[in-house]
Amino acid sequence: MSDPERSEQHRKWHQQLRITLWTLIIPPTAWAAHFLFSYLWAAISCAKTGRFATFPVLFVGGTVMALLVILFSGWLAWHKERTPGDPPPHEDSTEVDRLRFLGKATLLLAGLSFVGVVFTALPVIFIGDCQ
Amino acid sequence: MILLAGCNAHQSTLAPFGEEARSTYWLTVTLGIGALLIAVLVGTLAWRAAHSPGNALDHRQGMRLILWLGAVFPTVVLTALLLFALPEMRPLPSQPGDLTIRVDGEQFWWRVQYESGRGEPLIGANEVRIPVGRPVVFQLAAKDVIHSFWIPGLAGKMDMIPGRTNRLIVKAEKTGRFRGVCAEFCGLSHALMAFDVVAMEPSAFDAWLVAARTPAAVARGRTRGAALFADYGCNACHAVRGTEHDARIGPDLSRYGARTSLGAGTLPPTTGNTATFIRDADAVKPGARMPSYPMMPEDEAHAIAAWLKELK
Structure with missing residues (x-):
């Protein structure tokens, strides 16, 4: 086994994860899914029970899950974005610039999506009315 | 002057007389003051930026300014406003007997x-x-x-x-x-x-509710207005408690004399206006479902109006 292969095996698990254009859309997708989930949850639980749940376990669980996905995606992006390289703009067609650009863009999207999920969840929890 | 026309105490969100409107009013005041402070802050920053020498901030400081004032500050302010406003959107509590x-x-x-x-x-x-x-x-x-x-x-x-x-x-x-x-x-x-909305003391309201159920004495009277009301078929659409007229198509006129407006807030409910409305409702309220009675002599419209005005 050559040295580079051995060092590849010893890299931390998260360093083996790649970020691509697909991982870039994970945070906004989680936000969109949570948005849809909020409406579906409110409609179905109100239709089934006729009143708003005293403590909406499923909704809080779904929200926490969406936030965790976004946090993980943001944390990973933050790691990749710290790859050593030139200051922005990251516009050269090199592997480092590609990583740093995708990392920064994913990190910013994760921040926006996190706030978006919180702002979607707060009305559901605070209004607590089925009408 | 145009803006002053909006000042009134009986139909304004700025003159609240209910719990929900009062909290909305204070939310508006808070938002107004907050918006003013932010406008002053942005103006000051813009003025300073325009009067600073070039390159007063390096790239890192600029990015930090954008992060704190462009992202963190608005997020914190909007979250605070959301937490302040959302509880106000809850329906007020009520009991089954209300x-x-x-x-x-x-x-x-x-x-x-x-x-x-x-x-x-x-x-x-x-x-x-x-x-x-x-x-x-x-x-x-x-x-x-x-x-x-x-x-x-x-x-x-x-x-x-x-x-x-x-x-x-x-x-x-x-x-x-x-x-x-x-x-x-x-x-x-x-x-x-x-x-019209009349907010009354609870005891006065209870008394009114009992009194309102009692038909006006004049309703049963055999006046000319009462007879004309039936002759012209007004009773095909309008009800008057205490009489045989109980149609539910148009507005109930049982306490018309106590109303403070005619035609749902359109005119003062004088006998003259009432007679005009009876003869040509469409001229007063375009599109109204009530038919016009151009053939009705004015004195007869006045007689019906006078009878209606006595129903209190």
Whole structure:
């Protein structure tokens, strides 16, 4: 086994994860899914029970899950974005610039999506009315 | 001067007389002051930026400024506002025994029914009376098109949708005479679809509710106006308690004499205006469902109007 292969095996698990254009859309997708989930949850639980749940376990669980996905995606992006390289703009067609650009863009999207999920969840929890 | 025309105490969100409208008012004041402070902050920053020498901030400092003032600060402010405003959007608490008033929006008037829990509800039109300090549950519906029930000084607006009953819970805090309007375009006379709101002391309200169920003595009288009312077929659409007239198509006229407006907030309810309305409702309220009676002599319209004015 050559040295580079051995060092590849010893890299931390998260360093083996790649970020691509697909991982870039994970945070906004989680936000969109949570948005849809909020409406579906409110409609179905109100239709089934006729009143708003005293403590909406499923909704809080779904929200926490969406936030965790976004946090993980943001944390990973933050790691990749710290790859050593030139200051922005990251516009050269090199592997480092590609990583740093995708990392920064994913990190910013994760921040926006996190706030978006919180702002979607707060009305559901605070209004607590089925009408 | 144009702005001053908006100042009034009986139909304004800035003159609240109910719990919900009061909290909305303070939210508006808070937002106004906050917006002013932010405008001053942005103006100051812009002025400083314009008067600073070039390259006063390096790239890192610039990015940090954008992060804190462009992302973190607005997020914190919006979260705080959301946490402040959301609890205000909850419906007020109510109990099963609370006074329930059903209001139906119709082109272009309001059918008002005070549910009593037992027996027939008390039916009125174009005037809503509520007791101060007690929660009141409005059940809002519509017969023809979408209307919107809005008493600006009392609470937010609520749509009235055909086939659906919406609930609006209010609590008045001050006695007085106020005004509500239709807040959803509903036809030619949408702008002439208003109603009077009377907030009363609870004891006065209870007494009024009992008195309102008692038919006016004059209703049974054999006056010329009463006879003409039946002769012209007014009773095909209008009800008057205490008589055999019990049609439910148009507004109930049982207490017409106590009303403070004619044609759902359109005109002062004088005998002359009432007679004009009877002969040509469409001229006063375009699109109104009430037919015109151009063949009716003026003195006969006056006789009917005079009889209606005595129904208190």
